[in-house]
Amino acid sequence: MRAVIVREHGPFRSPRLETVPDPVAGPGEVVIDARAIGVNYPDLLVIEGKYQFLPPRPFSPGKEVAGVVSAVGPGVTRFRPGERVMAQREHGTYAEKTLSPEATCYRLPDALGFEEGAALGLAYQTSHFALVERAACRNGETVLVTGASGGVGLAGVELAKALGASVIAGVTSADKGELARRHGADHVVDLAAPNLRDSLRAQVYAAVGKRGVDIVLENVGGEVFEACLRALAWRGRMVVVGFASMRLPQIQANYLLLKNISAAGLQWSDYREREPVWVQRVQAELYALWAEGKLKPYVSQRYPLARFAEALACFVERRVQGKMVLLP
Numbered sequence: 350m351r352a353v354i355v356r357e358h359g360p361f362r363s364p365r366l367e368t369v370p371d372p373v374a375g376p377g378e379v380v381i382d383a384r385a386i387g388v389n390y391p392d393l394l395v396i397e398g399k400y401q402f403l404p405p406r407p408f409s410p411g412k413e414v415a416g417v418v419s420a421v422g423p424g425v426t427r428f429r430p431g432e433r434v435m436a437q438r439e440h441g442t443y444a445e446k447t448l449s450p451e452a453t454c455y456r457l458p459d460a461l462g463f464e465e466g467a468a469l470g471l472a473y474q475t476s477h478f479a480l481v482e483r484a485a486c487r488n489g490e491t492v493l494v495t496g497a498s499g500g501v502g503l504a505g506v507e508l509a510k511a512l513g514a515s516v517i518a519g520v521t522s523a524d525k526g527e528l529a530r531r532h533g534a535d536h537v538v539d540l541a542a543p544n545l546r547d548s549l550r551a552q553v554y555a556a557v558g559k560r561g562v563d564i565v566l567e568n569v570g571g572e573v574f575e576a577c578l579r580a581l582a583w584r585g586r587m588v589v590v591g592f593a594s595m596r597l598p599q600i601q602a603n604y605l606l607l608k609n610i611s612a613a614g615l616q617w618s619d620y621r622e623r624e625p626v627w628v629q630r631v632q633a634e635l636y637a638l639w640a641e642g643k644l645k646p647y648v649s650q651r652y653p654l655a656r657f658a659e660a661l662a663c664f665v666e667r668r669v670q671g672k673m674v675l676l677p
């Protein structure tokens with residue numbers, strides 16, 4: 350099969366498509382013939398050696414794939430060859446075939462296409478765990494999502510809305526704000542506004558009143574994080590999901606004390622590995638919300654597998670809207 354192979358960490362354009370042996374399913378494993386591969390910001394960080402978990406080299410990057418089961422190993426009970434599935438992996442999906450434990454495979458609903466099926470994975474799981482498990486989001490609360498036009502952000506907007514929240518989307522341009530509104534945002538705030546430290550809170554107050562927001566789903570870091578902390582309501586919850594700006598923020602502990610604020614972090618892949626049954630349950634919930642029309646995974650760009658670097662360049666150039674997929 351052909352796969353993108355990282356031999357040394359370095360610039361994201363350096364890995365090549367290589368011919369490597371087909372994977373063979375061991376006990377409890379399935380082989381999936383890829384039809385659509387989800388592209389995620391962390392893929393870029395893994396290739397460049399900047400991510401918190403780095404596989405031994407050489408390896409194939411990529412964390413999610415939708416496709417058809419072509420083989421199952423001994424002991425696999427939930428899947429048969431020919432079934433349509435999505436899988437979540439730590440790495441290895443930028444390839445024509447992917448090996449996955451049965452536990453991190455999810456059967457695709459019949460009416461869900463492969464591209465949307467690949468998009469309805471990591472980004473939605475991350476936002477779900479951030480909102481439900483880490484922030485205990487309740488009906489009627491207000492949620493500010495930063496980086497709201499990106500993969501995790503747009504999923505967060507849709508999910509917060511589905512949970513009955515009033516949603517504020519934090520974006521950097523009018524067209525990205527329109528996208529967020531089409532996916533359920535009630536209000537839009539400009540994260541590119543000058544003096545964000547004060548202007549974000551003013552925008553939030555203008556949108557939902559002087560109380561501020563109950564929850565921030567924070568994808569950006571840097572000055573955006575610091576401004577969001579000031580826009581939280583009494584007993585507000587900040588969930589740290591990512592640092593798309595590549596700037597690590599500091600928390601001033603007195604903010605937490607003064608407004609009874611909680612700050613929580615989310616590392617979704619821990620749940621995938623430690624709590625696979627819980628993650629399966631959440632995936633079933635996501636599929637149910639999709640079937641009700643409440644989730645609409647937005648695939649804005651498609652690239653052949655060989656042109657994976659063009660997709661990754663969109664993260665660097667900040668041209669991502671919703672999700673991108675690779676087609677093998």
Ligand SMILES: NC(=O)c1ccc[n+]([C@@H]2O[C@H](COP(=O)([O-])OP(=O)(O)OC[C@H]3O[C@@H](n4cnc5c(N)ncnc54)[C@H](OP(=O)(O)O)[C@@H]3O)[C@@H](O)[C@H]2O)c1
Pocket residue numbers: 389390391471472475495496497498499500501502520521522525540568569573589590591592593594615616617618664667668669671
């Ligand atoms: N914790 C977890 O388990 C987990 C799982 C998946 C992803 N992540 C992390 O979550 C973050 C988002 O991932 P993603 O796949 O959704 O990436 P993405 O699609 O590229 O989205 C990133 C968003 O951040 C915005 N952004 C970037 N720099 C910004 C800045 N300086 N100011 C304001 N907005 C900025 C972008 O908006 P513009 O387009 O307007 O620049 C974009 O909407 C990444 O840091 C990723 O590593 C974490």
